[in-house]
Amino acid sequence: MSSPPISRVRPGSLADLAGIRPGDQLLRIAGREPRDVIDVLFLQADACVPVTIAKADGTVEELVFEKHPDEDLGLEWDVATWDGIRLCNNNCFFCFLKGLPKGLRRTLYLKDDDYRLSFLHGNFVTLTNLREEDWERLAEQRLSPLHVSVHTTDPELRRRMLKNPEAPDIREQLRRLGSLGIQCHTQIVVCPGVNDGDQLRRSLGELLELHPTVLTVAVVPVGASPLLEERAAKRDGLPLEPPTREYARGIVALVRPFQREARRRFGRTVVQLADEYYLAAGEPVPGAAAYDGFPQYENGIGMVRCLLDGWYRLRARLRRRPLAMRYPRAVIVTGTLVAPVIAAVAEEFAALTGAALEVVPAPNRAFGERVNAAGLIHGRDYLAALEGHEAPLVLVPRTSLDYYGRYFLDSMDVGEFARHLGRPVAFVDSWADVLEAMTAGPRPPRRNAAANGIHWSVPEPAAPEAVVAR
Numbered sequence: 001m002s003s004p005p006i007s008r009v010r011p012g013s014l015a016d017l018a019g020i021r022p023g024d025q026l027l028r029i030a031g032r033e034p035r036d037v038i039d040v041l042f043l044q045a046d047a048c049v050p051v052t053i054a055k056a057d058g059t060v061e062e063l064v065f066e067k068h069p070d071e072d073l074g075l076e077w078d079v080a081t082w083d084g085i086r087l088c089n090n091n092c093f094f095c096f097l098k099g100l101p102k103g104l105r106r107t108l109y110l111k112d113d114d115y116r117l118s119f120l121h122g123n124f125v126t127l128t129n130l131r132e133e134d135w136e137r138l139a140e141q142r143l144s145p146l147h148v149s150v151h152t153t154d155p156e157l158r159r160r161m162l163k164n165p166e167a168p169d170i171r172e173q174l175r176r177l178g179s180l181g182i183q184c185h186t187q188i189v190v191c192p193g194v195n196d197g198d199q200l201r202r203s204l205g206e207l208l209e210l211h212p213t214v215l216t217v218a219v220v221p222v223g224a225s226p227l228l229e230e231r232a233a234k235r236d237g238l239p240l241e242p243p244t245r246e247y248a249r250g251i252v253a254l255v256r257p258f259q260r261e262a263r264r265r266f267g268r269t270v271v272q273l274a275d276e277y278y279l280a281a282g283e284p285v286p287g288a289a290a291y292d293g294f295p296q297y298e299n300g301i302g303m304v305r306c307l308l309d310g311w312y313r314l315r316a317r318l319r320r321r322p323l324a325m326r327y328p329r330a331v332i333v334t335g336t337l338v339a340p341v342i343a344a345v346a347e348e349f350a351a352l353t354g355a356a357l358e359v360v361p362a363p364n365r366a367f368g369e370r371v372n373a374a375g376l377i378h379g380r381d382y383l384a385a386l387e388g389h390e391a392p393l394v395l396v397p398r399t400s401l402d403y404y405g406r407y408f409l410d411s412m413d414v415g416e417f418a419r420h421l422g423r424p425v426a427f428v429d430s431w432a433d434v435l436e437a438m439t440a441g442p443r444p445p446r447r448n449a450a451a452n453g454i455h456w457s458v459p460e461p462a463a464p465e466a467v468v469a470r
Contacts (some may be wrong), residue, residue, distance in 0.1 A: 002027070002082075003082055005025050005056075010076065013385055014067060014071065014073050015074040018065070024055050024061070027053065037192065038116055039177075045069050046071065048066055079302035086113055088112065088419075089113070092163060099153070103369065112125075112192065113125050113129055115143070115146060121193075122185075124187055126149050126162060128350050130173075139180050142182060145185055148185070148186045149187055150170050151203075152199055152202075154203070155167075161194065171206060187218040187219075190221055190222060192224045196254075204255070210359075212266070216293075218299050219277070223448065250282060252273065257272055259273075272302070275337075276372075279340075285304045286305065287305070288305055303338075306430075307342075311431045323439050324439065328390050329393070330394070335375075348430070358389060361385070364376060373399075375397070377401055382417070393424050393426065394421055394423060395426050398448075400426040405448070407445055414445060
């Protein structure tokens with residue numbers, strides 16, 4: 001598989017200084033034909049790197065870069081895997097994609113299970129489709145860390161959950177990765193009555209024994225739309241229900257002894273619990289130190305803690321020096337799960353600044369109201385929630401947009417969204433962003449700092465930054 005044309009050359013980089021331009025093609029690097037961006041990352045990590053470039057005008061250039069081994073060439077591509085994306089060979093009854101409504105952009109229905117995207121972008125994979133040549137590559141290139149969906153360490157139960165009778169024993173696969181020097185962030189999607197209770201205790205205990213190969217274990221609730229709930233109940237007789245307060249408290253209580261054991265043995269929490277469980281249980285989220293540096297943030301773990309700590313830092317600033325507001329009135333629209341937390345902070349914000357800040361929860365009509373995370377709410381659902389709320393500035397979570405900051409899940413673009421409202425819209429990640437929008441006005445949404453979800457987005461042909469070979 002030959003490489004696609006280079007999408008972008010970072011200004012001032014080695015490649016830029018050597019005259020490589022977008023539209024050129026990388027034919028060979030360090031004597032090998034690269035298969036994907038990972039090969040470029042691996043092969044450029046040397047002090048002397050020969051490359052062969054096919055120019056857009058048809059000429060071929062041979063170049064040699066002499067550099068520090070850690071310095072990258074500055075080449076970027078829209079697509080990371082040049083032979084396509086490895087698809088999932090499982091048929092999980094709880095797969096979120098099975099509950100997607102019709103009419104979304106095609107990339108959202110893609111059931112990827114590609115270990116390369118796990119390394120590059122943090123996508124979770126099951127490892128059930130690894131071939132021996134994949135293990136050879138993992139051994140050579142030490143692609144670490146990977147992100148692995150475990151769900152249960154019981155081999156037979158895992159095969160039933162994945163509906164894949166050929167699924168290998170995940171414990172043996174994790175041990176093999178550990179023997180190669182590869183570490184993993186793992187997750188368990190908890191399905192009530194299936195892999196909770198004693199099964200969850202077993203999984204957590206066995207995964208802790210695999211630390212430090214297993215860096216973290218995320219315990220997250222199953223996310224099911226009404227369509228997926230109906231299918232699971234009818235076909236499998238399984239209730240994919242949201243966690244009640246009682247159930248969530250039971251999960252928090254079950255996990256805590258494993259967290260205490262990990263901190264005692266390893267000085268790390270290791271077992272990380274989804275924010276949704278704490279919020280549903282009515283319990284405070286842990287302090288920042290409990291999140292081991294927030295490696296599972298994009299999995300909904302530690303987001304509330306970061307939101308609160310960001311507010312505490314901003315609150316100290318506002319107490320020292322109040323600021324004049326360009327927009328003294330604004331409305332924040334967000335998911336129903338976190339809306340009460342944001343509303344409590346908004347009251348403090350208003351008391352310190354004199355600004356009027358309204359918080360509006362947006363029910364998820366597309367996926368069903370039990371799917372309550374802001375990142376899964378359609379633009380049209382936000383518009384419906386904002387009807388009758390006329391503040392001159394609208395604040396929307398940045399997580400509601402794709403990687404490039406252009407589209408909601410329903411493919412409504414940010415310009416169309418603002419035109420429907422007829423007023424300025426700011427997409428915010430933090431309370432500092434809220435303050436900036438209200439004092440200086442909104443700015444165009446930035447691209448995500450985290451790379452996961454890139455391949456679900458529509459690439460920007462003009463200036464893509466989807467993958468950076470560094």
